[in-house]
Amino acid sequence: SVAVNISPLQLLERSFVDTVRGVLKSTGLSPHLLELEITESTVQTHVQARETLAQLHELGVRIAIDDFGTGYSSLASLKDLPIDRVKTDRVFVTDMLASERDMALLGNIIEMAHVLGCSVVAEGVEELAHKEKLQSLNCDCLQGYYFSAPLEAAGIPEFARAAAQR
Structure with a gap:
């Protein structure tokens, strides 16, 4: 598998899901072998980021929260997001x-x-x-x-x- 750190700005780009879809297609990488790492704070403040994560998860891409436990809403993140x-x-x-x-x-x-x-x-x-x-x-x-x-x-x-x- 491949793990990639994603910035908050990338998650806010409307074309990000299409970009990931294109990379998966061009490389032949199975979506479940791609893990995107985000920070807790990224998804706490941006509705668009949450929507993007849901779309990526629907593609089969795995989502990880990095540096867990350092943000303010750890429990809510796990409960409400496709982590x-x-x-x-x-x-x-x-x-x-x-x-x-x-x-x-x-x-x-x-x-x-x-x-x-x-x-x-x-x-x-x-x-x-x-x-x-x-x-x-x-x-x-x-x-x-x-x-x-x-x-x-x-x-x-x-x-x-x-x-x-x-």
Whole structure:
């Protein structure tokens, strides 16, 4: 799959859905393999953004909320929008080992997202203890320097080969 960050301005463009449809057609990428990442605040203030997300979801494109938990309307976002995945903000992972409150909050975010049918990605995994604790909380996917630093496109094939051999 391919995940792409989308700006608020892109979601407000009336032609954005047609652009995505055209890219899917020209590349042959199946819509369910495209995940568009948006921030919480993007959809809280713009009705057009919500309509665009609904149209994209109808195409089969997956929608993820990035940096979840840093905005003001997290619960409403999950309840009212066609969200497939929640990516928790790294601050929760960074502080979870030292703070029982952060650990409890992160566990509740994961549980709530699952109840609403969303998978969860924890960003900011930097050490084995983070990985183990998040796995015990049933987090679906982990992301961070523990696994790899950000890669240029040219480095992805080698990373994938090495990961497949582990």
